[in-house]
Amino acid sequence: RTIAELVDGPISAEAVSEDADGMVREGREFAGWHPNVIVKVPCTAAGLEAVSRLKADGIRCNVTLIFNANQALMSALAGAFVVSPFIGRLDDISQDGLDLIREIAAVFEQDPDIDTQILAASIRHPRHVIESALAGAHIATCPFKVLKQGLTHPLTDKGIQRFLADWRARQAALEPAGAGAAAE
Secondary structure, three states: OHHHHHOOOOEEEEOOOOOHHHHHHHHHHHHHHOOOEEEEEEOOHHHHHHHHHHHHOOOOEEEEEEOOHHHHHHHHHHOOOEEEEEHHHHHHOOOOHHHHHHHHHHHHHHOOOOOOEEEEEOOOOHHHHHHHHHHOOOEEOOOHHHHHHHHOOHHHHHHHHHHHHHHHHHHHHHOOOOHHHHHO
């Protein structure tokens, strides 16, 4: 509840049970904490059964640990609000995680009844964020380090320094002769 007081948006709570009944029990408990809670469930047979049951209760679920388009499609058909392909982990084993997002987006586009969102997970660097968005992901979950890397650029820093130097030079040129010395 404390997080819900600080965050005005979706809050993830992950079910840790391995059976559908346990996941449903946990999901119902989590959903009772706050309306912004989205229950994270793994992409397993038990997980998809839990998603179907939780959706019937009006509880939104994020199916995690998606590594192929079949998993994403089955999750969407079970009622997932969000699916989370782990693109960085695929890249780690020499598969293209971004290709998976493109494939999932194309599959979802074919069925107008699918309104499941794609959440790019296991983001490793800022390019993953941009490329995921271009590939069709609606959301990305990023480590703080990646957010900071995406916000900075050496040319931005150089530009700021240049603007400040130009401003100071202009200010100095506008000051009456000797005004700077009198202030010291």
